[in-house]
Amino acid sequence: LIRSINDPEHPLTLEELNVVEQVRVKAMFAFRQVNDAESTVAVEFTPTIPHCSMATLIGLSIKVKLIRSLPERFKVDVHITPGTHASEHAVNKQLADKERVAAALENSHLLEVVNQCLSARS
């Protein structure tokens, strides 16, 4: 799932930048731990550089990808790997706020950027 997300600042995929390495591991762990009763997925991602301004966008893309791919009952938690970003608290808080996420996705330009991030690399 996560491999195909493109880092908008770099033409390579997130996986090739090693960002998704931890995400993939965490995602695999999260999937293994999810049972029908809990329906939760927790994903951590590591931004390319600690001050990367694209961290929110990357996190949002991951969240959108998971929400679109999983059944509706799943709670999707996406946050920055602790200690890897200067504004991780602010970014995590935004990603956790479903009203803010919904409002962001109502912005057609931002939605287009997210969809580009999620489209497979040609």
Add this chain to the structure above:
Amino acid sequence: NLLATCSRDKSVWVWEVDEEEEYECVSVLNSHTQDVKHVVWHPNQELLASASYDDTVKLYHEEEDEWVCCATLEGHESTVWSVAFDRSGEVILSCLPGVACSGADPTWKCICNLSGFHTRTIYDVAWCHLTGALGTACGDDAIRVFEESSPTASQQPTFSLAAHVPRAHSQDVNCVAWNPREPGLLASCSDD
């Protein structure tokens, strides 16, 4: 007659309705630094409370014909999604995870903290003015009801969990409301 509205634009608006049922905005309050999630009126005074993404609850009243922010309740460590007054208006319940503050104008202090019951964000709290019960709407799809277990100690109330419906809905519960006339009747709504 007053109406209050709030928005993601960080503001709270107060409106007055006149005899012809025309609404006029009488104040725009920009006290919060982030999205305002909820506003609610005091049950019998012209006192307004708001809850915000900036982790605070603010109170407003009119001073010399102008609406001002008269108190800020801090201490939450994340977004306050909702706030409710009890029947007397002396106690405020805010969610995350359910801290009740009390006091007369202008000092409010935290008197009770209901932590450890909710596993995800609490989106709404409702205080039944008939029975004094508290209802909560949570992102773990559950609805919980709390009742005061020591009604005599009004300075340090304790609440206990009276009911817990784990799968009240199949997705996040966003709002709960008590029926104002029939005790024990609670309405809820959800992302489902």
